[in-house]
Amino acid sequence: xxxxxxxxxxxxxxxxxxxxxxxxxxxxxxxxxxxxxxxxxxxxxxxxxxxxxxxxxxxxxxxxxxxxxxxxxxxxxxxxxxxxxxxxxxxxxxxxxxxxxxxxxxxxxxxxxxxxxxxxxxxxxxxxxxxxxxxxxxxxxxxxxxxxxxxxxxxxxxxxxxxxxxxxxxxxxxxxxxxxxxxxxxxxxxxxxxxxxxxxxxxxxxxxxxxxxxxxxxxxxxxxxxxxxxxxxxxxxxxxxxxxxxxxxxxxxxxxxxxxxxxxxxxxxxxxxxxxxxxxxxxxxxxxxxxxxxxxxxxxxxxxxxxxxxxxxxxxxxxxxxxxxxxxxxxxxxxxxxxxxxxxxxxxxxxxxxxxxxxxxxxxxxxxxxxxxxxxxxxxxxxxxxxxxxxxxxxxxxxxxxxxxxxxxxxxxxxxxxxxxxxxxxxxxxxxxxxxxxxxxxxxxxxxxxxxxxxxxxxxxxxxxxxxxxxxxxxxxxxxxxxxxxxxxxxxxx
Ligand code: AMP
Ligand code: ZN
Numbered sequence: 001x002x003x004x005x006x007x008x009x010x011x012x013x014x015x016x017x018x019x020x021x022x023x024x025x026x027x028x029x030x031x032x033x034x035x036x037x038x039x040x041x042x043x044x045x046x047x048x049x050x051x052x053x054x055x056x057x058x059x060x061x062x063x064x065x066x067x068x069x070x071x072x073x074x075x076x077x078x079x080x081x082x083x084x085x086x087x088x089x090x091x092x093x094x095x096x097x098x099x100x101x102x103x104x105x106x107x108x109x110x111x112x113x114x115x116x117x118x119x120x121x122x123x124x125x126x127x128x129x130x131x132x133x134x135x136x137x138x139x140x141x142x143x144x145x146x147x148x149x150x151x152x153x154x155x156x157x158x159x160x161x162x163x164x165x166x167x168x169x170x171x172x173x174x175x176x177x178x179x180x181x182x183x184x185x186x187x188x189x190x191x192x193x194x195x196x197x198x199x200x201x202x203x204x205x206x207x208x209x210x211x212x213x214x215x216x217x218x219x220x221x222x223x224x225x226x227x228x229x230x231x232x233x234x235x236x237x238x239x240x241x242x243x244x245x246x247x248x249x250x251x252x253x254x255x256x257x258x259x260x261x262x263x264x265x266x267x268x269x270x271x272x273x274x275x276x277x278x279x280x281x282x283x284x285x286x287x288x289x290x291x292x293x294x295x296x297x298x299x300x301x302x303x304x305x306x307x308x309x310x311x312x313x314x315x316x317x318x319x320x321x322x323x324x325x326x327x328x329x330x331x332x333x334x335x336x337x338x339x340x341x342x343x344x345x346x347x348x349x350x351x352x353x354x355x356x357x358x359x360x361x362x363x364x365x366x367x368x369x370x371x372x373x374x375x376x377x378x379x380x381x382x383x384x385x386x387x388x389x390x391x392x393x394x395x396x397x398x399x400x401x402x403x404x405x406x407x408x409x410x411x412x413x414x415x416x417x418x419x420x421x422x423x424x425x426x427x428x429x430x431x432x433x434x435x436x437x438x439x440x441x442x443x444x445x446x447x448x449x450x451x452x453x454x455x456x457x458x459x460x461x462x463x464x465x466x467x468x469x470x471x472x473x474x475x476x477x478x479x480x481x482x483x484x485x486x487x488x489x490x491x492x493x494x
Contacts, residue, residue: 002028002065009064011244012328012382014252014275015174019382022274024243030061030068031242033234033272035251036128038075039109040090043116044295045318045333046281046288050248052319053278053327053383055122057246059428060379071237072125074113076106077132077213079226083255085202086193089223092213102213106132116298120315121430127237131229135215138224138232141266142203142217150265154194156206156220160261162199169264171199174275175253201258203228227258235263235271245272249279250287281322283308283333296333303492305483309335313342314434320345323385323429344393349433351396352425354403355418361408366398368413372420379428388424395421449480453489456482 009022024030034054037043051072061068081087088096095102131138142158145151150165151158162171166179179199186198206220207213214221224232234245240263247256256275263271281288288295296306304312313321321341325331371394378387395417401407409417425431452471459467472482481492 004028004061004064004066007064007376007380009380010382011274011276013273014277015272017176020274024066025241025273028065028067030066030244031238032058032061032068032070032244032246033230033238033242034070034072034125034245035230035247035255036073036075037109037113038079038090039106039113040079040094041109041290042112042297043109044288044290044297045301046295048116048120048298049281049322049331050278051117051122052120052322054246054276055117055430056323056327056385056428057244057276057383058123058125059430060383063423063428069127069238070125071127071129071234073230073233074106074110074128074130075226075229076110076130077102078224078229083226085195085205085225089211089213092211095212119298119302120319121432123430129233129237131224131233132213134229134232134236135224137236138228139204139217141228141232141262142224144266145203145262148265150261151203152196153219156222157194157202158204158219159195159200160203160258160265161196162201162261163197165261165265169261171261172257174257174260177253177257201225201227201254203262227255228262230255231259231262231266231271234259235267240267240271241269242272244274244276246276246278249277252277278327279330281331281333288333299492301338303490305492308333309338313338316432316434317342317345319429319431320348320389324389326382326384326386328382344389345431348392348396348425349435351399352421352433353435354399355421358399358402358409358414360411360414362410363408364410364413365407366401366409366413368398368409368417371395371398372416375420375424379424385429388429392421392424449475449491453482453491457489 010019011022012018013020032054034051037047054072058068058070076091077089079090081090081093091102091105094105098105142151145160146153146158150161152161162179165171171179172182182199202225204217204219204222204224206222211223213223215223234242245256245259260270260272263269283294283296286292286294296308298315298318300306301309301313301318302315304310317338321338322331324341324344371391375388375391378384378391381387398407398409398417402409452475456468456471459465459471475482475491483490483492
């Protein structure tokens, strides 16, 4: 029997404001959509945290035996600066500054995104659609919204009529805002925009002559609105009504509110049963964000090359650090927090390493079955990873007690205990054992690079700069950077 028939999940649903019992639309199947990155820069650790929250949710649903279709998009057009309706496209701006094609920007940062997530041991989503690959679907959606009376065209651009929509629907249903308050708080000056009302949002924008990311449409050569792409891609692959939609807390309004409005306007139904929002990673008291410069890159964690940390940390330690907070809590990024997580992670891995040496007895003095259910209860309660980790440390205590002989465990209980620890630590939390990994590769790589660093030093002493440069450049091409410092040469990988 599938585990999900015994383990019942509750999900905090931003729509209801409560923890709701999770019941998929189709028994045994789950459709989940998560807003992906806008690929105009390297992902920072804050972005990684949000995607990690959903990686663990995906992993747990799969562990319970659900057939999950997990769709996470790539935003490669339509996302303007400041999440606004006017301004420069983020990708086009980067392309302009770097004097490269927008699609080169997209390629570079999509590859970076995949590499980073891979380093953190993420599972790939089932489908990863791009906005530019779904222009036709977006145009069709706009046509339907116009036909249903909720969209209007002005000067080649199409806007969503929020005021009209709100007469028969509730704009604000997700973010718990009221249109009257939004009107009251809007400072946009009249006459500066084609919109009927400042609260309306763009479905299609006519491209200025300088805007290079453009596609033909019935209204103008232009580009789709950012909110629209997620409605088009989620419903294309998951249907007009699906189970879970996730993203960072900062996307709840206006992005997700607009997604609900668009689907309701086009299809006459609410798109999603469970809206999930992951909370922010902060640093020095402020949200980690590219735009303010208050961020840390994953590669800086792995090399220790950032003023906010005193040493390098492995991807598993960083992952463990983030999962020690519940996904709905704000997490403060600190060096002390990472150091504490590193200790905890090492203690956990050490204990797991001792599992195979534990001696069994006729009977158990420990209630392993109750402990196993406590692990499930933690995850069933809105994916509470910190409580799960506390239970795993309870398991570490058991391991030590069995080793010392103050508690006993039967053969059958030991099998269940081992299987549960392995499932939760590796399959669900997605941790890796760094020691085993190091033995399997990292140490060997380090040894080989150290040899090359030594040869390069010798070449420099012999004034053979051609050779020393060749070693540095060819290593860089292979993704290994040499960093010359006061205390000698170190290396980092990307
Ligand atoms: P973006 O590429 O800006 O669209 O962001 C990608 C994802 O990262 C979105 O779901 C954001 O909500 C999320 N995000 C951005 N900054 C942070 C942060 N400091 N902590 C957690 N998630 C974040
Ligand atoms: Zn989205």
